[in-house]
Amino acid sequence: MSTSQLLPLELVDKCVGSRIWVVMKADREFSGTLLGFDDFVNMVLEDVTEYDNLGNQTHLPKILLNGNNICMLIPGGEPGGEAGEEPGAQTASE
Amino acid sequence: MSNGTAEFQAFSPGEETSEIAKNNPSAFLSQITGAKVAVKLNSGVEYRGDLQCVDGYMNIALEQTEEYVDGILKNQYGDVFIRGNNVLYISSI
Numbered sequence: 001m002s003t004s005q006l007l008p009l010e011l012v013d014k015c016v017g018s019r020i021w022v023v024m025k026a027d028r029e030f031s032g033t034l035l036g037f038d039d040f041v042n043m044v045l046e047d048v049t050e051y052d053n054l055g056n057q058t059h060l061p062k063i064l065l066n067g068n069n070i071c072m073l074i075p076g077g078e079p080g081g082e083a084g085e086e087p088g089a090q091t092a093s094e
Numbered sequence: 095m096s097n098g099t100a101e102f103q104a105f106s107p108g109e110e111t112s113e114i115a116k117n118n119p120s121a122f123l124s125q126i127t128g129a130k131v132a133v134k135l136n137s138g139v140e141y142r143g144d145l146q147c148v149d150g151y152m153n154i155a156l157e158q159t160e161e162y163v164d165g166i167l168k169n170q171y172g173d174v175f176i177r178g179n180n181v182l183y184i185s186s187i
Binding site for chain 1: 116117118119120121122123132136138152179181182183184185186187
């Protein structure tokens, strides 16, 4: 019964070690390799690209991202669909 | 939730916890304590300095701090305390 349903945080747990696309509440996005996270969904990301509201990209080697302003997580995705796994996933930034 | 004691804890749904535990937020913080870091706030202002300590709220103490606004160095401080609610991320540099 309980094993048939996948909890949201279990989905995030499945993403540990793989690329993930993080969309923040404000007009800001991050994409990087998920190394770990905690109960607040604070996340440790590696090889990160930050996309700000003006379209600027910043590379960051390793960050601890505050979970407070995270809106959405997309496994495998990259803004602009570079990873090719999320066709039509560009809408969130518009 | 009235938990006054926010802590970084590894999520542990299954047997894979040992693998996760090495890279969870608190492990990362202990890795970078004492090193040079960049702290970005929600306002976009960035502080670069030596990380003295962090707590569960992401309150941060920095030394030898440089304040960057829009990527331009605006100020320098010896010691800085940053209240955790403003923190967007902490990055190793």
